Amino acid sequence: MSEPALEFDGRAVPFREGQTIAAALTEAGQRAFRRTAKDAPRGIFCGMGVCQDCLVTVDGVPNRRACMTKARAGQRVTTGEPFPALDLDARLPEPAPARVLEPEVLVIGGGAGGLSAAIAARAAGAKVVLVDERPVPGGQYYKQAASGAPLDAQQSEGAALVAAARESGAELLGGVEIWGAFDGPLFLAEQDGAALILRPKTVIVATGAYERPVMVPGWTLPGVMTTGAAQTLWRSYRTLPGRRVVVCGSGPLNAQVALELAEGGAEVACVAELAPMPFGKPFAAARMALADPALTLKGFGLLRGLRRRGIALRYGTALRGIEAADGGLAVTLADRRDGSRVVEVDAVCMNAGFEPQNEILRLLGAQMTYDAVFGHLRCTRSETLETSVPGVYAVGDCAGMGGAPAARVEGRIAGRAAAAATGHGEAYDLFAELRTLARHRRFQRGLWRLYDVRPRPPEPGQGETILCRCEEVSLAEATEGHGRNPGHVGTLKRGTRIGMGRCQGRYCGPVATRLVAGWSGAEIADRSFFAPRVPIKPVSIASILAAQEALDDAP
Template sequence: MGPILNKQKKTDTNFLSFSFDGSEITCQSGVSIGAALTAADHFGLRKTPLGDRRGIFCGMGVCQECRVIVDGEHSVRACMTPARSSSTVLTGDTHISDGPTELPVVDIESVEIVTPDLLVVGAGPAGAIAASIAAEAGLDVSILDERHSIGGQYYKQPASPNLMPESLTTDKQFSGGRRLIKRLMKSGASVQTGVQIWGAFTPNELAVYDGVKHKIFRAKKTIVATGAYERGLPVSGWTLPGVMTTGAAQALLRSYGILPGQRILVAGNGPLNLQAALELSEAGAEVIGVAELGEKPGVAALFSSGLKMGLNSPRLAFNGLRYLLSLKKLGVPIFYGHRLESIEKKSTGLKVRIVPTQHGSLSSEYSWDVDTVCMGYGFQPSNEILRSLGCSHAYDENRGHLVTNRNYDCETSVPGIYAIGDCTGLRGAPSALLEGVIASISVLKSMDKRVSFSLMIENVIAVIARYQHKVFQSALWKLFDARRYHFEFATSDTIVCRCENVNLGDIEQLLDNCAGSIGYLKRQTRLGMGPCQGRYCAPVAAAMIAKHYQTPIDEFSFFAPQVPLKPIRIADIVSGKKT
């Protein structure tokens, strides 16, 4: 497998070495532990209490599946942590790092309180443009991000310049991201990366740990732009090492110049899978095919949707056409109306099987031996901060997730709190950028800041463009129209809760007695009690309850967000120092 473009010899100073379970791993500086281990064919990074291996799944620190032990520290996310020279990395286990035996008495008055005019949470496309505009207009702006780099999933940059894949040297996502990052860094905003927001409290207070100390942010206005993460679809074998989201595969390629495998199947629903398949193919992988959940669109649908897409966003429409034509030229087949059926572990990798989505279909079944399976069945908004702050949500049956209730300026039901981009419901990066413009200008107006004529024009353009993009997205998804599945392809022994190894049968046995309560299932099975805190299993369990009781899903069908919002050691919060 290994790096794709790296022409340098391993004796160069930009290479480093560390050990993994006693084996020496060599990689370039800037590469994450997870990427380095993937390049070295180490897919299984931790063991469950049952002894099963798990590896990178989401690639963005949400699923917590790639937790390893680094120099004695447990539960280190390999996908989020840069490799360090001479460090000792071991397969992760269920042990939690020991904290200090004596904790200091903390005076609450000593905790640093930060009170910017505007706090932006998330430095992806939406957050970065919003912070830039507000800071350029004279506001005191702080922007926080959990990642160590700016850009989010869409505008993620190579960890270092020499990790740029040759096949992506002219990529417009990279160049657009560079321009936006440069603007943010010059805007005067206080940019803080690698921080963890572990609590959100009404009316507008965020608790943050920056790796050194604990802080409380009490901003006059807050813009939440925390993005989204990819949905998993429970099927037999989806927890095996080598099965990952499409976004995780893209992150390995785009950030580190590393292929997630040599023989790859991409499966799911939507255009992101086509883009990923093309990028992986052009980078040198053998992409067996793309299993698209939706049926192949007919001529009438292609003409109708194609016309609307071309009129409202010609560039994006052209990109979509390019993906299809390029995949055809490269000989990568698209299996329309097919889904993942099962994934099995073999001595040489994985055996994956796809079948027609519709029962009774005359289409064929297929199976292959592969290194990697990439699945992309849609997204879930990262809305736990918004929900913790009391912002109201509604459930969108078609998209299968909660949507944040907002006004036309992107302000939520809680005054002074704005929500933009994919954390509110999925519209993609172009729409997120436009919402960043709209929300930041609204904040300026609400704080009686002068809005220049050029900004007013930019706001008008953004409002119009956002509407056009909405029309584009509506037309696009008619071409990828497919039923929203949750648990329908799982068998009784298929794991639903990845963290606590709760399978479908465990949940089904309790449905009659749960009285429609997801909390009951949690208490009886530990569903949602693991490190990912129900981000993957809660939508599945909510859908199972809704079907069993024939009740609609709403914002109360899911687990209530809890403090901490993501796992953090109590010792880090209390002592304010990393031990």
């Protein structure tokens, strides 16, 4: 029996059950999915619906994210255009009535922290609804397979957690894009094109994080993607990002994904690790090992696996630039000892730390402080993980990087606390959970001392480097814009359009904030960043109209 196929720009592209359009196109060797206003090609980058760079037209509907849209037999997919033709005479479809849910505890995010929170709140007796933007819960750490058996112990652990959440009686809703968060709390969302209104008594935000890229010339080329996107392609859809890949940046995820791709059949040219060889930090390594021996052994196992497969882990090596070359990519790496070298590959995977997905928390007014070491905002929380906004809790990496084990503990604490706030359960002893959480946090502190994820602006001599993927604003243009009208990041935004694109500044915003702070000498705080704006995710006009109608009719 032949595989089903979709059509891309007139040619048939086969796909397997569960694959997204992005996975099917990548497996077929198609790197470019759309063209920008400056006629530059773009492809999959984040793999999780954040960057908005994989937009295609599906069956005549423009601006569909290929990484979030399931492949279906007979689909007509065409290259995304910057200004797609619209039928101005067409009537908007009548919006379906909005669905209204009023749970006692709403959990936003189906990763390690969100699933654990839902289970704990249900165990206490609360009515729980968990929403997640992906069709299958599990989050970025557990990354569940779209079909088939789990790939390894980590995926099996995630599958067990998802099963426990379903068995708890919590209502799990996938494919839900929250686009508005308001006082109340009140959340407006879209699911399968229909409006969804959520009015919970309490809410636990567990939206995770997205990856910080390495901004160098060529980082927007098709075939360049985050390490997490490459992992999603492989772990969720059994699709390799390319036949020959290079992994760049800093952090343990890079080594893990390099080994996974190699085991899947890819040739890994090397892992370019920015940090120096860790032998000079024995105390940090010792503290990490004492905090969590099992995870430490897992890390050493990854390094042994790379050596066994002959994959070079080059410490002190930085990514300097990427160019298109002979149907692939020519990657320039700079080693502190051996100088520069060029590697030719099909795909470049990059990860230089993470940025918390805290838009919902900031929209609700949760207090934030700037962490200069990690270069991102951390949410202020109580012992029970409640934010400065009563009834709003935050767990996991959306509140500041902490790792999946810590997120699970935080989820259990916040789930019980949120349930108690709605009248289910009483005060409980946090001693054991807080001690476990402290141990996981010690491990994370030791782990990150071994890597180098300090935020870095693009090199001053590389003015052509793109800062804003959406609006195609370069470092030179941003520098010139600030020189014409110095001030704050909002002034820069108005003068250059940086941060005005579809991703709403999720990638360029933190970089622009740090650049402006450096130029002006100002300290960075919550208000130094671009303000989140509604809608925070793509939403149809029909869904907005349906939500508005339902709110107008509400008593």
